Amino acid sequence: MSHTCEHTHDHDHDHTPDVVATRLQAAQVRVADAGERMTSSRLRTYELILEANAPIKAYDVIDRFHPDGAAKPPTVYRALSFLEQMGLIHRIESLNAFVACDTHDHSFPNGHTAAFLLCECCGQSEEIAIPSLPDVETRATQTGFLVNRVTLEVRGLCHACRETH
Incomplete structure (x- = not known):
């Protein structure tokens, strides 16, 4: 999404390292409860989406996956698909980007x-x-x-x- 304004942005919905760690742990529990495995690539993909704290494109996740270089695209795309199926992330179609699901309201069974x-x-x-x-x-x-x-x-x-x- 292009940023067209020239003022500073002071948004208060940053994901601190503590928030990211808590969300990662909760995701691991959710995945285990569903009888699935949270592999290291799935966990790393989810971590990068949480850290972005804004819509992030798949190729940006791929580029940031390893400190020494990009991940293989199929690895990340499979992880994104899994995380979306588990309800941990959403795809914003018009941006072709992904965000972490921020709805933790269990009143929607x-x-x-x-x-x-x-x-x-x-x-x-x-x-x-x-x-x-x-x-x-x-x-x-x-x-x-x-x-x-x-x-x-x-x-x-x-x-x-x-x-x-």
């Missing part, structure tokens, strides 16, 4: 519709959970279509950027 507020100024994204989109699901059902997931992207200006305009 069947998952949630991921809605992203995308700031056109600073490039930050914020996830908000929506239990469902009844009209979409109803119309899909009427056509015989089974909805697996919906991602909603909303563009505009975040609070910090609106304050400076």
Whole structure:
């Protein structure tokens, strides 16, 4: 996402090392509870997405994977697919980028519709959970279509950027 504004951005949703470590540990538990394995490549991919704290493209994950050089693309793409299936990350289609799922609300037993507020100024994204989109699901059902997931992207200006305009 291009950053088109010229003011400084003081956003308060940074992922500190403690937050990243806590999220990594929680992810390992979640994956184990699902009967799956959190391999080192899956863990490293998730760590890089958490550290980015903003939408990150797959090739940036590939470039940052190893201190001495890039990872093999198939390794990262398989990890991204797995992390998305586990509900740990979301893909923001319009940006062709990935972000960590920030919704930890377990009141949505069947998952949630991921809605992203995308700031056109600073490039930050914020996830908000929506239990469902009844009209979409109803119309899909009427056509015989089974909805697996919906991602909603909303563009505009975040609070910090609106304050400076």
